[in-house]
Amino acid sequence: MVLPKGVLDWRLGGLLLGLVFFLAVLLVKPIGVSTQFVILDGLLWGAVDSTVVTESVDAKSGYASSNAYLDKSGGKYAASVANPLNYSFVFVLALMAGAGLSSWLRAPLGTAERTAPAIWRANFGDSPWGRYTAAFAAGFVVLYGARLAGGCTSGHMMSGMMQTAVSGYIFAAGAFASAITTALILYQREA
Amino acid sequence: MDTAILLALAIGGAFGVALDRVGATNPNLIVGMLSLRGLHLMKTILFAIGVGSVLMFGGQMLGLVEVGHMSVKAAYSGVFIGGLLLGAGWAATGYCPGTGLAAAASGRRDAVFFALGGLLGAAAYMLSYSWVKTTGALEEIAGGKATLGAVPGAGYPALVPGAPGDMIGLALGAAFILIAFALPDRLRRSDVAVPAE
Numbered sequence: 486m487v488l489p490k491g492v493l494d495w496r497l498g499g500l501l502l503g504l505v506f507f508l509a510v511l512l513v514k515p516i517g518v519s520t521q522f523v524i525l526d527g528l529l530w531g532a533v534d535s536t537v538v539t540e541s542v543d544a545k546s547g548y549a550s551s552n553a554y555l556d557k558s559g560g561k562y563a564a565s566v567a568n569p570l571n572y573s574f575v576f577v578l579a580l581m582a583g584a585g586l587s588s589w590l591r592a593p594l595g596t597a598e599r600t601a602p603a604i605w606r607a608n609f610g611d612s613p614w615g616r617y618t619a620a621f622a623a624g625f626v627v628l629y630g631a632r633l634a635g636g637c638t639s640g641h642m643m644s645g646m647m648q649t650a651v652s653g654y655i656f657a658a659g660a661f662a663s664a665i666t667t668a669l670i671l672y673q674r675e676a
Numbered sequence: 677m678d679t680a681i682l683l684a685l686a687i688g689g690a691f692g693v694a695l696d697r698v699g700a701t702n703p704n705l706i707v708g709m710l711s712l713r714g715l716h717l718m719k720t721i722l723f724a725i726g727v728g729s730v731l732m733f734g735g736q737m738l739g740l741v742e743v744g745h746m747s748v749k750a751a752y753s754g755v756f757i758g759g760l761l762l763g764a765g766w767a768a769t770g771y772c773p774g775t776g777l778a779a780a781a782s783g784r785r786d787a788v789f790f791a792l793g794g795l796l797g798a799a800a801y802m803l804s805y806s807w808v809k810t811t812g813a814l815e816e817i818a819g820g821k822a823t824l825g826a827v828p829g830a831g832y833p834a835l836v837p838g839a840p841g842d843m844i845g846l847a848l849g850a851a852f853i854l855i856a857f858a859l860p861d862r863l864r865r866s867d868v869a870v871p872a873e
Contacts, residue, residue, distance in 0.1 A: 583692025624793025634758025659759025
């Protein structure tokens with residue numbers, strides 16, 4: 486298989502990725518991403534309705550929310566919404582900056598690839614809006630699933646299995662079973 | 677700026693670079709892995725989990741890594757159901773939450789739509805959380821926040837009580853690395869006929 490320009494061989498790439506996951510748990514805590522979608526939702530919600538997250542002396546975190554999910558675990562998420570300049574939220578912003586910079590230095594994407602990846606175009610054609618609609622719908626399903634599971638590929642699968650977490654194995658079993666089935670059905674043609 | 681923010685910038689930035697350099701932000705490679713046509717990323721992921729596991733548990737056993745930094749998530753039936761949902765969307769587009777954001781930052785416009793859909797999906801979960809709770813899907817199973825064996829000093833219950841969790845972690849880490857080496861580059865033959873010489 487021919488790898489795109491600048492993509493590392495799996496040994497070097499796996500070593501790099503593994504070191505980052507190790508450094509995270511050595512210095513701070515295991516990596517996770519999907520919670521921050523909730524925090525950004527909370528920020529957006531708070532911008533139109535300032536009563537969503539409020540200070541509370543009774544809550545363990547010091548913050549409470551009218552939304553049961555933001556309010557759970559002593560208002561843990563509510564506190565992050567009240568103070569978005571926290572480790573986990575800044576981590577995700579830095580992730581985007583790092584990936585953007587790295588990809589720009591490696592090989593900027595062509596126009597067609599920026600709209601839809603080659604494997605999609607080979608199977609479903611060049612219509613941008615077909616791809617955008619599918620991506621939007623899939624994003625909805627992926628994040629609903631990640632929040633129901635309590636983590637995503639980073640938090641549950643990589644960080645979880647690395648720590649021998651039972652939940653990580655349960656998640657990976659579900660995710661790979663459905664992902665492989667879906668990919669085999671949808672992508673009949675190679676790019 | 678406090679230390680936590682500096683660490684977030686450094687580790688988050690490094691994670692973003694790593695995701696881009698291994699090819700995880702490229703849906704062609706993700707779909708290639710999931711359709712079993714190109715296992716580059718599968719080998720990368722298994723190797724990474726193995727490296728992380730060996731370093732973390734090895735470091736713990738040598739007393740160099742703080743056991744308290746572990747954070748084990750709870751097991752409940754929703755973990756499996758959520759995994760099924762995530763897997764379907766992951767395969768359909770080639771994006772998961774972290775790589776979708778990274779891909780959007782790399783200039784992939786479709787990934788911006790993925791992220792917007794993700795914000796709506798997360799919001800839908802926030803609103804349906806109270807109902808989901810009534811279904812029992814969030815009730816803990818298999819020991820809740822459990823590890824496979826008992827990790828000394830971690831305070832998590834073990835799925836197999838009495839089994840040495842750190843040794844199991846080290847052994848599984850080594851096993852992941854071996855599987856990464858043993859896996860072939862692809863499991864399916866190319867659909868494209870190779871022209872005869």
